[in-house]
Amino acid sequence: MCDVATGRELSAVQVSGKASISSFRLTPDGARLVAGDDWGGMHMWDVGSGELLRSTQAHRANIRRIDFSADGRYFATASEDGSVQTWDAATGAPAGPLLPQKGSASKPDFSPDSTRIVTQSSAGTVRVWDVRSGQLLTELLDHEGASLNIAAYGPDGRFLQTFATGLDGKRTVRLWAAPPYGRGAPTPAWLLRLATVCAGRRLNNEGRIASAADEVAKMESLRREIAALPDNAPYGEWARWLLSESPKRSIAPGFSITPAEAKKLADDLAGSSVPPRP
Secondary structure, eight states: OBOTTTOOBOOOOOOOTTOOEEEEEEOTTSSEEEEEETTSEEEEEETTTOOEEEEEEOOSSOEEEEEEOTTSSEEEEEETTSEEEEEETTTOOBSSOOEEOSSSBOOOEEOTTSSEEEEEBTTSEEEEEETTTOOBOSOOEEOTTOEEEEEEEOTTSSEEEEEEEOTTSOEEEEEEEOOOOOTTOOOOHHHHHHHHHHHSEEEOTTSOEEEOHHHHTTHHHHHHHHHTSOTTOTTHHHHHHHHOOOTTOOSSTTOOOOHHHHHHHHHHHHHOSSOOOO
16 A cells, blocks of 8 residues: 555555455545455455454455445445445444345445445345345345346435346336435324325224225315425425426426426437437
8 A cells, every 4th residue: 555645655465364355445534445355354454554453254255346335434345145244434343234135246335325225236136225224125126137237326315226238238227216214213194194095095993994085185284284394304205296286296206307298208219210328
């Protein structure tokens, strides 16, 4: 490891035994070097002194990648054994349990707030997990056998993008709604009432399913309650979108394009002789 400005060597490190370093990254602050070896070991050194801070057997096979969260709090190792492990970047201790994949694990990507991580596998599947608990937060997002090239969070963390190449060479891009993050808060009461109205049925005090037609009469008061929610209230943006009666309502929260504009764009692309860029 060398100083970029002067080229002066700061320290030299080496893994023990027969293992070879297969991937390595500096922490965002440049203070530590993290490396993975071809036997699945994870190692962390102090850059200035070369002191080994942590060395542990993380996986059962070669570590292909090491990726950091945007704030530098965590990093993840992805292995050919089909697993991803999240780590505390300050201590080198595991941040959560091992995250299993179907097929060799590819590049993981942290959400912008570092609370979630999306993982992808060579089998063409994607999963979203809670970083600290390791809880699986989505069903399997499947590109139906296509080879995944990219699975990443959008800049605001509300959507996931997957980019894949099929066996026929056709490339496809898909957008998925990322699971909202309520930081352990209970489900808002207004959301439960809205779900009742939309379902059209409810459980009465005797535990029997009854008509919820009387609930529809409460819609206006529910609209006022939702309109008064703070901008960052969990699920609030989705509720305001769902209840919007504007003819220019977007196709989904977070988008500006309307259904009519989306249809026109799809028709234009379908009639074009030049295929769209992926």
